[in-house]
Amino acid sequence: xxxxxxxxxxxxxxxxxxxxxxxxxxxxxxxxxxxxxxxxxxxxxxxxxxxxxxxxxxxxxxxxxxxxxxxxxxxxxxxxxxxxxxxxxxxxxxxxxxxxxxxxxxxxxxxxxxxxxxxxxxxxxxxxxxxxxxxxxxxxxxxxxxxxxxxxxxxxxxxxxxxxxxxxxxxxxxxxxxxxxxxxxxxxxxxxxxxxxxxxxxxxxxxxxxxxxxxxxxxxxxxxxxxxxxxxxxxxxxxxxxxxxxxxxxxxxxxxxxxxxxxxx
Amino acid sequence: xxxxxxxxxxxxxxxxxxxxxxxxxxxxxxxxxxxxxxxxxxxxxxxxxxxxxxxxxxxxxxxxxxxxxxxxxxxxxxxxxxxxxxxxxxxxxxxxxxxxxxxxxxxxxxxxxxxxxxxxxxxxxxxxxxxxxxxxxxxxxxxxxxxxxxxxxxxxxxxxxxxxxxxxxxxxxxxxxxxxxxxxxxxxxxxxxxxxxxxxxxxxxxxxxxxxxxxxxxxxxxxxxxxxxxxxxxxxxxxxxxxxxxxxxxxxxx
Numbered sequence: 001x002x003x004x005x006x007x008x009x010x011x012x013x014x015x016x017x018x019x020x021x022x023x024x025x026x027x028x029x030x031x032x033x034x035x036x037x038x039x040x041x042x043x044x045x046x047x048x049x050x051x052x053x054x055x056x057x058x059x060x061x062x063x064x065x066x067x068x069x070x071x072x073x074x075x076x077x078x079x080x081x082x083x084x085x086x087x088x089x090x091x092x093x094x095x096x097x098x099x100x101x102x103x104x105x106x107x108x109x110x111x112x113x114x115x116x117x118x119x120x121x122x123x124x125x126x127x128x129x130x131x132x133x134x135x136x137x138x139x140x141x142x143x144x145x146x147x148x149x150x151x152x153x154x155x156x157x158x159x160x161x162x163x164x165x166x167x168x169x170x171x172x173x174x175x176x177x178x179x180x181x182x183x184x185x186x187x188x189x190x191x192x193x194x195x196x197x198x199x200x201x202x203x204x205x206x207x208x209x210x211x212x213x214x215x216x217x218x219x220x221x222x223x224x225x226x227x228x229x230x231x232x233x234x235x236x237x238x239x240x241x242x243x244x245x246x247x248x249x250x251x252x253x254x255x256x257x258x259x260x261x262x263x264x265x
Numbered sequence: 266x267x268x269x270x271x272x273x274x275x276x277x278x279x280x281x282x283x284x285x286x287x288x289x290x291x292x293x294x295x296x297x298x299x300x301x302x303x304x305x306x307x308x309x310x311x312x313x314x315x316x317x318x319x320x321x322x323x324x325x326x327x328x329x330x331x332x333x334x335x336x337x338x339x340x341x342x343x344x345x346x347x348x349x350x351x352x353x354x355x356x357x358x359x360x361x362x363x364x365x366x367x368x369x370x371x372x373x374x375x376x377x378x379x380x381x382x383x384x385x386x387x388x389x390x391x392x393x394x395x396x397x398x399x400x401x402x403x404x405x406x407x408x409x410x411x412x413x414x415x416x417x418x419x420x421x422x423x424x425x426x427x428x429x430x431x432x433x434x435x436x437x438x439x440x441x442x443x444x445x446x447x448x449x450x451x452x453x454x455x456x457x458x459x460x461x462x463x464x465x466x467x468x469x470x471x472x473x474x475x476x477x478x479x480x481x482x483x484x485x486x487x488x489x490x491x492x493x494x495x496x497x498x499x500x501x502x503x504x505x506x507x508x509x510x511x512x513x514x515x516x517x518x519x
Contacts, residue, residue, distance in 0.1 A: 180508040182441035182455030194327075194458040194491075196441035196508075198450055250439040250455070250508060 005029050006037050009156050010044035016143035022100050025144050027152040035074075038155035039218070045158065046081050046220075057227055058082035059215060060138065061207045062159040063151075064200045064231025072151045077201065079211055080159025081220075082227055088139075088165045091256040099141045099162050102239045104257055105232035106185045106193060106247035108178060108204040109136035109166050112226045119216040126209045129222070132170035133178070135249045137185070137257040138229050139163040140236065164229055167255035176251060179203045183233040185247040192245070195234025204230040267292075269299060273306030276418050279404035280307075285362050286404055290411040300416035301476075308343050308419065316345040319485055320374075321474055322399060323466045324420045326489025327458040339466070340412070341473040342420030344485055350400070350426040355518035356497075361402040361423055364497045366515075367490035368444045368505040370437065370456050370463045371397035371427045374486065378471045379479025387467045390480070393430040394437055394463075396507035398444070398515065399487050400424030401494055425487060428505075428513025438462045441508040442491050446501050452492035456507070463488040 009026045016023040030037050050056060063069050063077045088094055113131035141162030144153050154160045181197040201207040207230045215221050222228065233249070242261040248254040267275070272289055279286045289295050289303075312318070324340040350356050358364060375392035382390075402423035405414055415421055431437075437456055444452040456463050466488040474480045497503070497517045504514035 177508070180441045180443070180506065182439040182457060182508055184439050184455050184457030184461075186461070189461070191457055191461050194455045196443060196453045196455055198441070198443050199453045202450070248439050248457075250436075250441060 002037065006040045007044060009038070009041040013041070013143045013157050014045055014048065016100070020097070020100060022143055022145035025148055025150065025153050026156055027150045030152050034152065035155060038152040041156040042080065042158055049083055055084040056081055057084050057087065058229070059211055059222065059226065060159055060161050060164070060229040061211050061231045062154065064207050072154070074151050077207060077210060077231065078151070078155050078159050079214060080161040082161070082164065082229065086161065086163050088163050088257070090165055090168050091258055093258045093260045094139065094163060095260050096241055096262070099139065100143060101147060102139050102141050102162055102259070103236045104185065104239055104245050105138045105140060105236050106183050106195070106234060106249065107136045107138050107232055108197065108200070108230050108249065108252065109134045110208060110228045110230060111170070112222050112224055112228065114224050116212040116222045117216055119213055121209060121213050121216070123205060123209055126205060126212055127173060130173060130208070132172050133176060133252060134170055135167040135247055135252045135255045136229055137165045137245060137247050137255050138232070139165070139257060165255055165257045166227070167253050169253045171252055178205060181252060182250040183247065185234065185237060185245055187243045187245045192237040193234035195232070197233060199233045200231040207231045269302050270306055272303045272417060273310065276303065276404060277307040277310045280419070280423070283360055283362050284404070285406040288405045288410045288414040289417060290414050295413040295417070297413055297416060300413035303417035304342065304419055307417070311345060316347045318343060319346050319349060320344040320487070321470055321480070321484070322420065322422045322425070322487035323470055323489040326460050326466050327491055339469050340416055340420045341470065342422040344422065344425060344487065348422065348424045350424050350515055352426055352428055353514055355516040356400065356424060357518050358497060358499050359519060361400065362404055363408055364400050364402040364423065365494035366398050366400055366497055366503055367494040368442045368452065368454070368492055368507070369397040369399050369425070369490060370459065370488045370507065371395045372467055372486040372488065373430070374480050374482055374484045376482055377479050380471060380475045382468055382471045384464045384468055387464060387471060388433060391433040391467070394433050394510065395430055396428040396505055396510045396513045397487060398426050398503065398505050398513055399490065425485070426513055426515050427485060429511045431510045435509065440510060442505065444492065444495065444503065444505045446495065446503050451495050454492040456491055458491040459489045
């Protein structure tokens, strides 16, 4: 019975993604609070993507702000998978048809130097395992109509992931105070999201530690070369066709996400 | 309707005795120009008691702030020597009605600056920048007011504390800000929240200060709150850290 419901959730979200038509919330298909079942639904679509030839290139961490956790009634972040076809080069135009209802968040991204297969990890292991950091814009998206999501919806829906853009000027961690960094994301000369490094679970590196332990536990450990989107440094901003967003993280650099105006290729 | 001088006396007395008053706009229309006239007259009463002008503060310069108050224009108020609080010291909460605190970036002026100026001209008149905090305290009952009420009430400015001197020839357009109460972060943001760049606030300050003869050497200009304000309670220790600039702190006493 449970198995059937989990695959129903996965199927519903997959269809919404395939057809581009958002679906109703899926949380009612699962018992309240069944985070493990929501992750099981996510895993079905991860396996389906891998079987179809998509390459797993990283993970994203969601719900890293205490305010957002409170809003969704949880006290932990969540995770989703990053595939190769979700990566957009800095500043390249994103065709509107690729997304259902996009929003943007500015984040610190890390690229891993070593595997983290152990579940028992400390911040020292994480620091040693990171090759470099980059500024990133995550284009989040929801397969659930009007973003009416609960915690189970977003977990099952690959943590509401869409696309992501990485800056192209890597920085090693030496001397980087990620907690202190100011962040501003602008479009049309207006700051639409402002924040600081500490907005991500107190420190983006703490978020990566949580992720690395969790990934080792669930059997998809972080590997050398993986990208980690560590979580938003400020509020999500809505996207209108034609918008070009630039996120600047003081000390880390900048990155741009450009949204196309027209559907035509 | 009271005369402007009567309104000034009311708001001055409310600030002096930390007593809440009803808003002026409840009893009749009040324009922004008149509100600034009331502010000027009420501050004259303070100067007559020996206070001296120490600078100006800019208000409603961040989106968070505009959302909080529900308006969309920059306002300003006056800072006096009596409003300056000692860095690392304690403020006396009973001197305020319902005080809140917010993180700020402060400019310390090296040269006079007046009227329409470019960002480059504004920057060349700056001696130093510093992390700072402002105590805002509306004298109106229940923190309820319209924009002209706020302006008449010295744009809610009630105290300020300035941290260590920093060089102005660094990029301070997007410095991370964290305000902590008793070691826990309560507000996070960036100097970019101040009109996109705090220097724009100084340009606006020079324009506003033309009405009082311009910004003077040695004055402090508070560029505007970078996050929402946080309410103060007795016993708190409040610290604001600004990326690359250091920190500023104050305790909340009885």
